[in-house]
Structure formats: C-alpha cells, structure tokens
Amino acid sequence: MTNLAVNNRFPASLPDSLLDSWNQQLASLSATERVLWAMEHLPGEFALTSSFGIQSAVMLHMVTKIKADIPVVLTDTGYLFPETYRFIDEMTDKLNLNLKVFRSELTPAWQRARYGEQWQSGEEQLKQYNLANKVAPLERGLDELGVNTWFSGVRHSQTQHRQNLPILQVIRGRFKMHPIIEWSNKDIHQYLQSHNLPYHPLWEQGYVSVGDVHSSKPLTLGMQESDTRFNGQQRECGLHTDGDGI
DSSP: OOOOOOGGGOGGGOOHHHHHHHHHHHTTSOHHHHHHHHHHHSOSOEEEEOOOOTTTHHHHHHHHHHOTTOEEEEEOOSOBOHHHHHHHHHHHHHHTOEEEEEOOSSOHHHHHHHHOOGGGSOHHHHHHHHIIIIIHHHHHHHHHHTOSEEEOOOOTTTOTGGGGOOSEEEETTEEEEOTTTTOOHHHHHHHHHHTTOOOOGGGGGTOSSOOBGGGBOOOOTTOOGGGGBGGGSOSOOSTTSSTTOO
16 A cells, blocks of 8 residues: 655645545555545544434444544434434443543524424525534534544445545545445445444334434435434535535
C-alpha cells in the first residue's frame, strides 16, 4: 500500500487531484482495508458516527475490531424508538463500545413549546429541526473530541444524494470515510450472518430505515424506500451533506 500523508495533516490544504487519486486507490481495497488505510494516512483523532439503525452493527463491528476504543458518536434527538435505545444498550455491551452521546442544548419538550412539532410544519421547519437536533450536536461532539477523520456506514443505494458520494470526501472541514459505500443489502446480510450480528429489531417489522418515532414508517406495498422517512419530504437530515443544505 502506498504510504501517503496529508499535507499539514489538515484537509483544507488538500488538492482535489490528491483526493481523486486516493479514491482511485481506495476503490480496489476491501472495506476493512479502507479503514486501516484511513487510520494510517489520515489525521486523528478518529470517530465512528452511528444512528444505530437497521444495519449499523456492520460498521460498529468492523471499525471497533481495528480500533477498539474509537469514539462511537450518536446524536440523540430524544425521539428514537424504544427498540433503538435498547439496541444501543445491546450493541454497547456486546462490542464494548466507547459510546459518546450528543444532544440539542434544548430538550425536546422545550423545543415543542417554542417551535411546535416542526417535523409536521413543512420542509423548512423540518430542516431546522434536523439542523438543531442532528447536525449541530454532531459538529459539537466532533469538535469536543478533536476529530479530524470520521467513519460512516452510508451506502450508495440508500438515497439519491448518496449515489454520488465517493469513498473518501472532505465535509465541513473534516475527512469522512465511507468504507462500505458500494455494498449491497446482500453484502450487509452476509457480514451480519458471518459475525453473528443482529439487525435492528424493527427490521422484522418491515422497517428499512429507522430514525425518529414521529418520522419513520415501515416499508409497505406501493411505497419506495424514500417514502419511509419524513413522509417522503426529505431523506437526508444534513449529517451527510455539506453546508446547510439537506
């Protein structure tokens, strides 16, 4: 493997041509090799973000097998399913996760009193809800942990935006690595089976994507996967998009 280093150990100085070259190299590596490459060549500190969603056990297992104490960053809106909170506890115990939870500075009750139920008030209000409860807590958490490189389990097949994501990108001033970006649902299933790992418990009830209780639905006949979140208004909450666009 070619020994590459980041100029000044900071992505702001990274030429596009070098990022393109790295992505070409990373394309030929396995998911595990991509994680190893990142930890060798990209600047720390490192973190893994997780929603503890349907297929999250794959990345939780893969990355912590390489770096057991890596911070696992969760943004908790206060509206996760009871099954999700129990799944978080289960996976934290099973994999001995170094879990770090970040939340909005306003409680859910205070936000409802001030703004109402923003997820039901149109696209702009939904965007503000996501920024306050997901993007802002994530960025605060990454800042507090001193993170320069973070790993995410997003995949091309999940949303239209993600179809165009590279393996490695720079987003909001940090490196972001997607080791399983091109994996299929079959790849996910095989990995979970081979390592005796569970899907999120709501998988058995038809959920293909799980976020907040008020904005997630199981996939039923006639629906597209994008219809299962936020009534089809948005599929991206802003965590994986640069700038303030969602």
